[in-house]
Amino acid sequence: MSGIPSEAAKLIARSHALGADPRNTNYAGGNTSAKGLDRDPVTGEAVDLMWVKGSGGDLGTLTEAGLAVLRLDRLRALIGVYPGVDREDEMVAAFDFCAHGKGGAAPSIDTAMHGLVDAAHVDHLHPDSGIALATAADGEKLTAECFGDRVVWVPWRRPGFQLGLDMAAIKAANPQAIGCVLGGHGITAWGETSEECQANSLHIIRTAEAFIAERFDAERHPFGDLLPRYAPLPEPARRARAAELAPVLRGLASTDRPQVGHFTDAGVVLDFVGRAEHPRLAALGTSCPDHFLRTKVAPLVLDTAPEAPLEEVSARLRELHAAYREEYAAYYARHATEDSPAMRGADPAIVLVPGIGMFSFGKDKQTARVAGEFYVNAVNVMRGAETVSTYAPIEEAEKFRIEYWALEEAKLARLPKPKPLATRVALVTGAGSGIGKAVAHRLAAEGACVVVADLNAEAAAAVAEELGGADRAVAVTVDVTDEAQIKAAFAAAALAFGGVDLVVNNAGISISKPLLETTARDWDLQHDIMARGSFLVSREAARTMIGQAMGGDIVYIASKNAVFAGPNNIAYSATKADQAHQVRLLASELGDHGIRVNGVNPDGVVRGSGIFAGGWGAQRAAVYGVEEDKLGEFYAQRTLLKREVLPEHVANAVFALTGGDLSHTTGLHIPVDAGVAAAFLR
Missing domain, CATH: 3.40.225.10 (Class II aldolase/adducin N-terminal domain)
Structure with a gap:
């Protein structure tokens, strides 16, 4: 130094x-x-x-x-x-x-x-x-x-x-x-x-x-006796239930403003919520100012058995959430003065679920994770205080004075303006390379948390690391033809970030053959990955988004080939037309839930493309009679603008559709082809 x-x-x-x-x-x-x-x-x-x-x-x-x-x-x-x-x-x-x-x-x-x-x-x-x-x-x-x-x-x-x-x-x-x-x-x-x-x-x-x-006396535990009714579920069942609950909880915790979620089922949490005294202690709230400024004065505590039917648990959570908001508003009213800042929001930052774990929420993943870590600190404090005496946090009025301190309000006002996609969780398929990778990078740069989904686990992990690690992105291995893997990817997103509200259907392959050389296997493989795969991903996305009740975006990376009739490309172009019509169908069906569905129609994206590198480039170059390394230039010269389309240009279109300015647009296809007259949508 x-x-x-x-x-x-x-x-x-x-x-x-x-x-x-x-x-x-x-x-x-x-x-x-x-x-x-x-x-x-x-x-x-x-x-x-x-x-x-x-x-x-x-x-x-x-x-x-x-x-x-x-x-x-x-x-x-x-x-x-x-x-x-x-x-x-x-x-x-x-x-x-x-x-x-x-x-x-x-x-x-x-x-x-x-x-x-x-x-x-x-x-x-x-x-x-x-x-x-x-x-x-x-x-x-x-x-x-x-x-x-x-x-x-x-x-x-x-x-x-x-x-x-x-x-x-x-x-x-x-x-x-x-x-x-x-x-x-x-x-x-x-x-x-x-x-x-x-x-x-x-x-x-x-x-x-x-x-x-x-x-410390384990026989007379400071948190009381273990309650069999709240015993932790086995880990697979516990995490599966947490993934089901996360979108519901995230939607409730986002009533006042959108939040990102975090989940932990650490032993210290499961032990606390599984013992008799946890409702009493949780109601007393945290004490240290550093704690409750991040966790709020008290958590929301669920009181159903961990294996109770999901519908029953969800209904109970809605009741408890309404009661929490009412009590928080009453807390504000009890202590606010004419000079107090306006109430910042009445939703919980911490939700304790016996037998399952703890969910925490914040304006981004780091804030949500740190809120959970602070509540673990609070649990440790409660254990220590109850071991040697009785836990006695500072009075409620003092907590309010600090939570709504003018200096704290000024500190919040100094924070930088959130990026356009802050609080949004995006899942991008085929994100290990090419267009998907560029989309993942753009969404992360605009503030989104990103689930990098790809069949290639190493490529997905590498992109997630490039995006900044676990507080910004997670990698999941997904074959989009496999319903179980898709469900697991959305569950991973729920556990990592609380849910998903922006999905980009990008995964695909390209089989370029004349009609008479295209086999039924070629046709089925092309449609399984892109038409069926997009349908399966969109269906799971809709389930999550409807459960969150926060709206959402689904974007299809289709192609100018969805409307352009080119030679020797029957399987690929037909499946792109299928995807294009899925956009229209889902936009019509999901609009009542505030879910917007749009598409992007690129021309051939050669540079950085996994599809072109995997043989598609050589096939298309042969069709057009050009050298493979000149294919990008060839595509550019047939456009009105004479410009080559790159992955970043497609990513720009995805952001344009999801960044907030087109909030009233659904069912739209944006061409990103530098101007291919035969693919005009009019």
């Missing part, structure tokens, strides 16, 4: 070490700081600075750009203008006037805690073990029992400038202390060197872990 001040470099290294272990803090949770000298570029004199993790960053992946850099003298001078706890939010804007140079990242609400505490290095973390003590009914007594006078109890106070003043006073009054437990919140540790601070943080975390573990 050449060029970065040594104390800041040590801070980043410490942050990475702490953030690499989920026992120490959750994703994007907590913050770390270091104080030290650096050169003032204007005067050349040494100046006292503080480097602190900025708002929204993650310790495990922190970089220099993620640090806020402030002049310590100016930060501490804010004490003289502090207007009191009723106006402490005003101090966040004042941090901008303490910036050194360009100041780096935006300072977080915890900046005052780091700056006012008289220690060179400070860590504020959210370990499950520390929060368990912080949320125990007798947390102050337990903290003293666990740590003696080396760790001090700090009663709950909302993060802000006053908490920083309180912490500074507590440290000054307790010179023997290495840190504190913040009631309802987490821990803070300090040290005069980065190494000492890290050691103190880890000592608090590991000591709390051991303290809880020593008191």
